[in-house]
Amino acid sequence: MKSIYPAVITVVIAVLGAADDQRIIAAIIAAAFLICTVIRISTESRILFMSAAGFPLVLTAGYAPVAGLLVFLLIITVLAGAETKLTLNCILAGLLAGAAGLLFALQISVLLPLLAIGIFIVILVYILFVREYRLKKYVEGTLK
């Protein structure tokens, strides 16, 4: 998927959903984000610039659902910019992160965001340690 489509949606939602006193700064950051998406630079630089310009957009959100939605859309946009095939798993991970962002923005409980981080850490540990261990065992030789 081309990253320009989710980028435009992100920009529109960011400007419309920004807090009243931060709408101008949101518009400026959103414009920078859009420019990062369309200009011809290397994929590596694009991801860096999109992350640097895109995620501060979340800070300008005036409403909790907008913050969650922005987190989700930004993840999708950056993954598309990184030329990653958007599978159901990627979208699900983005949705979970968006939900976690929403919970943080609501500031209703300390427990739920902690739970979200905990789940995320478990997933990271699984990837970094369990799968790594299995791969290491797989490539091991039988002759010494």
Next chain:
Amino acid sequence: MRPTQLTGILMLCILICFGYAWLMNAAGAVGAGLGILVILGVRANLFHSGMKDLMTSLTVTRSVDKEILHQNSIIKVTSSITAVVKHMTASFEDVIPTGAVLVSGRTGFTNGETAYSINLPVIGESYFKGVRVTCSDLFFTRTILFARNAELPKLIMYPTGIGATYQLTGRRAGWSSIELDRPARIAGIDTRMFRPYTEGDNIRNIDWKLTSKHMNLYVRLKMDASGGRPALIVDLPQIGVSKNICMTFAETVAGCLGSNDFGDDSRIVFISGAMYLGMVRSGSIEEILAMLKRAGNIYPTDHLFRLSHPESIMNMISGHDKNQNAWSAGIRKLMQRNAGRYPSVFENTVHNIANLLDEEKQIIYITTASGDVSHMTYYLTEMRKYECIETVLVVGSTDRKKDVRDIFTRAGADAVEMIS
């Protein structure tokens, strides 16, 4: 799994986001940091899956010009790989055995292939370590050693330090001192005889005491109490075998007679397949040469010869055979009762040869191992009953080297050497 520069910067961003969130109590900053973290997590997962697919699809084919080496051998290695690489960059490098030294060429693969030469100064068996794979994408990089099914072929290095020409060392070479082998004396073998180590000798036969004394490697030759010589069983190649192999075969027989101290009175048994051609003394050079000239000109009659049980003949002659004594007839009846049949001509012949060679402690077989080798396995099994050391020299075996080695080893050969 190591992060690239881009991932490092993104992780710095996450840190700044969380720091900002902590200082300013900004929930959005946590969401932003978490978002980048999710991206990195997704990419880590994809990178890992890609790497796993790569490892699963990776196949390594490696060939060497020689597997049995001496210290100064230069081994030419040719390796090729096939792998499916998805969404990442991968480079491959062949990893040479521990202690090996790269002499020429490069171990890195180009277009899936590489060729190089190494020297292996490590005594004994060595294996290749595998293939080192370096995968990278925008976010992560990883170097892993892929050893699964990538360690063969096995290399065996025997130390040498012996020149091409050598003098026989031991009693017959006029040594002033005689090495006494006390454990062997108890077992009935009194005097040791040695010869310098040559490529392919079993390292268990190296006499370390003598080696340390002369600073050269020597191997023990087993002898019986009477100072008997090793016996030779020569399986002459039959018709159809190339002239080159016949020539190598004759050279091997001559070389064996020269290097194993056969003397003039050792027994040399000539066979061809299941046919018994005769027994010659090692001093009868002309007879030996006449036998060797027959190599490659013998028509095979193995099957008829091996399968012809003399039962029918025995039945015919038993009535009027004046020479057949009662004791011999009794044994044959006993054999028939227990084995269900009379022994075949071949079995009788092998049994008689084994009886003749029962005092020998070392039997050397020379064969081309072409076609049916069951006669050789029968000989090996029969001779094994006398607990002698059996060495098989296989001349010109190319395509089924491993099979032949396995067959002879299972039949009881102590050492199988391939000569091509």
